[in-house]
Amino acid sequence: MFDKTKQWKAVKLTFVLGALITAACLIAADHIDAPGVTSGNGGSVGSDITDLYAFANGDNMVFVINTQGLLSPSATTAASFDEEVMLEINIDNSSTKDQIEDLVIQATFENGKVQVYGPVAPVTMGVNSTRVSGSPAVEAGITTGNNPIIGDANGIKVFAGPRDDPFFFDLGRYLDILGGTQSGFRNPGVDAFAGTNVMALVIEVPKSRLGSGDINIWATSNRKL
Amino acid sequence: MKYSMLSLLFVSFLAFTACDKDDDQPVVRYEQEDQMGRPAINTVFVPSGSAKDAFNTTTPAAMGAAYTTVFRDRLLALNAGYTTNLLTLDATTFASVLATDVLSVSLTKPTTFYDGTNVLTGRTLADDVIDVELILIFGGPTGGSNPGLTSDNVSANDRPFLSSFPYLAAPHS
Numbered sequence: 001m002f003d004k005t006k007q008w009k010a011v012k013l014t015f016v017l018g019a020l021i022t023a024a025c026l027i028a029a030d031h032i033d034a035p036g037v038t039s040g041n042g043g044s045v046g047s048d049i050t051d052l053y054a055f056a057n058g059d060n061m062v063f064v065i066n067t068q069g070l071l072s073p074s075a076t077t078a079a080s081f082d083e084e085v086m087l088e089i090n091i092d093n094s095s096t097k098d099q100i101e102d103l104v105i106q107a108t109f110e111n112g113k114v115q116v117y118g119p120v121a122p123v124t125m126g127v128n129s130t131r132v133s134g135s136p137a138v139e140a141g142i143t144t145g146n147n148p149i150i151g152d153a154n155g156i157k158v159f160a161g162p163r164d165d166p167f168f169f170d171l172g173r174y175l176d177i178l179g180g181t182q183s184g185f186r187n188p189g190v191d192a193f194a195g196t197n198v199m200a201l202v203i204e205v206p207k208s209r210l211g212s213g214d215i216n217i218w219a220t221s222n223r224k225l
Numbered sequence: 226m227k228y229s230m231l232s233l234l235f236v237s238f239l240a241f242t243a244c245d246k247d248d249d250q251p252v253v254r255y256e257q258e259d260q261m262g263r264p265a266i267n268t269v270f271v272p273s274g275s276a277k278d279a280f281n282t283t284t285p286a287a288m289g290a291a292y293t294t295v296f297r298d299r300l301l302a303l304n305a306g307y308t309t310n311l312l313t314l315d316a317t318t319f320a321s322v323l324a325t326d327v328l329s330v331s332l333t334k335p336t337t338f339y340d341g342t343n344v345l346t347g348r349t350l351a352d353d354v355i356d357v358e359l360i361l362i363f364g365g366p367t368g369g370s371n372p373g374l375t376s377d378n379v380s381a382n383d384r385p386f387l388s389s390f391p392y393l394a395a396p397h398s
Contacts, residue, residue, distance in 0.1 A: 028265065028268055029261075029264035029265055029268075029354070030259075030261045030264060030265070030266075030267060030268060031268075033259070033261075033267045033268045033277055033281070034259065034267070034277035034278045034280075034281050035274065035275070035277065035278060036258060036259075036277075036278035036281065037258055037259045037278075037281070047258040047259050048259055049259045049260070049261045051261070051264060052261045052262065052264075052328060052348070053347075053348045053349065053350055054328055054330045054336070054347045054348060055336040055347050055348065055349040055350070056331075056332075056335070056336045056347065061330070061332065062390075062392065064350070064392070064393065073396070073397045073398050076396055076397070076398070077398075085258075086253075086255050090285075092285075092327070098286060099284070099285035099286040099288075099325060099327060100284075100285075100286050124254075126284050127256065127257040127282050127283075127284060128254060128255065128256055128257070129254070129255040129256075129257065130252060130253065130254050130255070131252075131253040131254075131255070133250050134250075146395045146396065146398065148390075148391050150390060150391065157390050159390065159391035162396040163391070163393035163394060163395065163396050164382070164383070164384045164393060164394035164395060164396055164397060166350045166382050166386065166393055166394070167264075167382075168353075168355075168379050168380075168381060168382050168383065169355045169377055169379060170377040170378065170379050173377065174377065177374070183373060184372075184373025184374055185373060185374065185376060185377045185378055186378065187378040188378050188379070189377045189378035189379040190379070191379045191382075191383055193383075194383035195383065195397050196397065197396040197397055200391070200393050202390065202391040202392065202393065204390055207332045210332060211332065212332060212333075213331075213332060213333065214329060214330065214331050214332070215329075215330050215332060216262075216285075216327040216328065216329055216330070217262070217327060217328050217330055218260060218261065218262040218285055218326065218327045218328065219260070219261050219262075220257050220258075220259065220260050220261075221257070221258050221259040222255030222256060222257050222258065223255060223256055223258050224253065224254070224255055225254045225255060225256055
């Protein structure tokens with residue numbers, strides 16, 4: 001009992017220290033994670049990635065990149081994809097896993113449409129990206145309401161538009177714990193992301209286009225130079 | 226004469242840089258602003274302010290060397306009693322795994338962030354990634370330490386997901 005109390009005090013103390021160090025650190029999946037992609041009023045801009053998902057559907061792989069988190073229903077009506085921003089899924093399918101992209105899937109947003117390029121070897125690697133040449137593999141109108149517009153061509157599907165944020169987390173209680181005013185989570189917890197939307201990009205690709213075995217992926221948002 | 230030669234050179238330089246070699250499509254270049262692999266990595270482990278922007282524009286190949294120490298210090302600040310976790314990773318090893326912020330995806334195994342057997346074969350919409358990360362940070366070698374901190378007791382989304390494309394639930398309106 002004594003050890004437990006002592007240990008708990010240590011945990012609590014480090015929480016307070018941690019809170020001081022991180023000050024306004026917001027933990028979410030990746031929502032509002034950086035000043036560079038957060039606007040002055042606390043909202044995020046078109047290049048703020050909130051979440052990345054990758055899951056199998058039979059012989060296909062589904063990629064989801066969500067952006068612009070914590071959109072209220074009214075803010076969602078006014079939200080749009082930034083035409084200056086390209087979203088990219090980077091894929092390392094090398095046997096050594098050198099964390100360098102061997103394939104990219106690129107999505108651009110122009111004239112009310114989403115265009116998907118790839119999966120294809122990148123023109124440039126690293127923090128600068130070049131849109132691959134040629135025509136898009138698939139494109140679709142950007143959805144504005146509840147009924148999804150789906151593009152389907154060359155074995156690839158795409159959707160871009162507002163959806164419910166699939167992320168769930170008792171962010172408020174976590175911040176209280178970090179701040180030292182609470183010692184643990186509540187039960188039941190309160191999902192801080194309930195009732196909020198994101199601007200979502202969903203792309204479904206045949207696994208055979210991605211490599212074999214295990215791959216490593218990461219999402220990036222990139223602003224036109 | 227000299228001037229027109231120079232301007233000719235300049236024009237051809239522009240033409241060269243503005244056009245792809247294979248066709249006449251303009252080359253469109255971009256600069257990275259945000260990056261994400263696993264959920265909550267940058268938000269939890271990178272200090273506030275400009276450091277977060279720097280992490281977002283570091284390539285995954287360079288992250289391990291640049292951030293393992295930062296992540297280990299943060300891990301020990303969150304949980305001073307950290308020894309190992311359910312994956313038997315000590316602080317430095319766990320930090321080095323986390324610091325390279327990429328999502329491992331299996332093209333052959335069932336997708337899960339962590340289901341007790343498979344570890345990081347991707348991430349489904351329903352995976353309770355926060356509980357997994359809380360258990361790995363606070364749960365100790367058995368997952369049973371600090372029980373008040375290893376689950377946020379929110380285990381599902383507020384809306385059911387769709388069984389077909391685009392899978393995400395309709396927006397709230």
